[in-house]
Amino acid sequence: VNASADGRTWRVGELAEQTGITVRALHHYHEIGLLVPSARSGAGHRLYTSQDVRRLHRIRALRGFGLSLAGIGDVLAGTGADPRELLRRQLAQVDERIEAAGLLRRAVAGVLAALDDRAQPSAEELVELIEVMTTVEHTLTPQQIEEMSARRRELTEQLDPGELAEMSARRAALAARLTPAELAAMSARRAALMPHDG
């Protein structure tokens, strides 16, 4: 808002050291116009003013929120629509990631549990196991899966922010947890998957 007439400038290396952003990344931000240093030295070296540094901190903060560099540019330019809408989309995306990762973690842990009992598990057995475990999911056709996610998207978009946040939190917590019962069920299923010797 008010320009403090601080004449101090920073060079790329200094900025990189302070912020943990690499020199190459700063070059990249310059290339795409996201952060153009306000000055150059006589030798052509980039010189960043305190204003530039301030912008960089904002860029880093927004990047930490998972925004793309293009998205960050929009937000900082103020050209985007309602910022809340942006954040809501972010939240929904994060929740999808959490949910997917939770399912994946359960699957991986399940396979690991099954393998840990075997003396010398071969890669062959591993593949076999993973294949069978994922077969269930594959009985759904891509269309069906698409329909499901589309339907869910519609539903989600009709919720107000409060409801959305609540539902998301519940789903995320559910997906990330691993109940002993589930582990037991996997352990049981494992017997059916193992090659019958003799």
Next chain:
Amino acid sequence: VNASADGRTWRVGELAEQTGITVRALHHYHEIGLLVPSARSGAGHRLYTSQDVRRLHRIRALRGFGLSLAGIGDVLAGTGADPRELLRRQLAQVDERIEAAGLLRRAVAGVLAALDDRAQPSAEELVELIEVMTTVEHTLTPQQIEEMSARRRELTEQLDPGELAEMSARRAALAARLTPAELAAMSARRAALMPHDG
């Protein structure tokens, strides 16, 4: 193991439709040698045998486990080391993702909660808010952060699979959950962040 003399073959389009994997992806798998169709028609069209289809299913299953195409090639070739080691690394990676996403979700939800009270939040306010919220994390230098994750990695590698799985499950569940108390704390902190009017 035993080759059922099933002479049936499939063309890329058929395979794509059945498996949900795009034609382009199948071309890509061919290019990198991950899945080379066993035959070609007179016109040069790719013809996949039942063996090829079987391999494709395995590729898809392993891809679902988050492995890179190169990693999948290794596993299917049986050249990799102990498959359990591979899965353990996968598990650790997934847990890191879940944890990071959980932290992110909390931050985004916090900012959203703060913004929802404002009548007409500007992009400027949004950025300000996000910046302040992430400032705490930035008091750590990159080196410190690196040291922390390195130390944690060392610790993790010394655990046996059982301990690892248990710890991971706890961490993941913790990170994904959003307690009312935390929301309240955020709500309280919010007051300090809002610009004091007058």
Next chain:
DNA sequence: TTGCTCCTCACGTCACGTGAGGTGGC
């Protein structure tokens, strides 16, 4: 004079998406 930091190309990454332009099979 020697390091150190800086500079500008420019290719590589990962797993494909997306045309462009053309040919064979029912």
Next chain:
DNA sequence: TTGCTCCTCACGTCACGTGAGGTGGC
């Protein structure tokens, strides 16, 4: 003859990493 599927280039994506070869400042 008309669609449909198939083919092979080949560039684009996203946010930089990683040299290559060269120049200015203390």
